């Protein structure tokens with residue numbers, strides 16, 4: 527157990543010190559007036575939940591939200607890295623790093639995630655989640671942004687538009703604002719993407735398909751391009 531914990535700590539220090547592919551602690555941003563690619567941007571990807579907190583659960587298959595969040599986030603990480611983005615992951619598997627100090631596991635988890643995003647000087651944060659509602663008829667992805675954040679509203683709209691245009695033609699949902707710890711406590715433009723409802727049979731089945739997960743990630747990348755004015 528101790529050996530295992532050591533490994534995690536070593537891996538995490540490597541992750542923080544930038545030895546793991548695509549992740550750095552110090553910003554090496556390339557500032558250009560008319561960017562033509564995502565090259566050099568630092569984008570934080572936050573796969574919601576994990577470890578002690580598995581999030582919501584699929585109504586029909588019992589799949590855990592934390593698992594699907596990680597899969598979509600990994601697809602997003604790959605696509606962003608392929609586009610030259612420096613990706614900061616708040617977790618890379620089901621292991622969660624808890625911040626030192628006071629609070630519940632959940633509070634320490636969230637505090638560490640926000641610190642990871644801020645310490646890496648991220649330009650954008652995209653938090654990945656799955657939704658659930660009592661009535662199984664409701665489905666479709668929806669983006670969220672922090673109350674009062676104009677930039678967050680634009681990024682949320684651009685991602686929502688890409689999802690509706692390229693993946694979910696019958697989705698009539700609009701981006702919605704609210705108060706979210708990860709969006710409030712991080713310094714960059716931040717959005718939360720609820721990729722679909724695990725209470726809806728179609729969404730639950732689709733979201734477990736690797737191809738659909740890739741497509742969802744592609745829509746998010748498309749939204750990021752639009753937000754940053756990169757064609």
Ligand SMILES: [Zn+2]
Nearest residue numbers: 574581655656
């Ligand atoms: Zn969630």
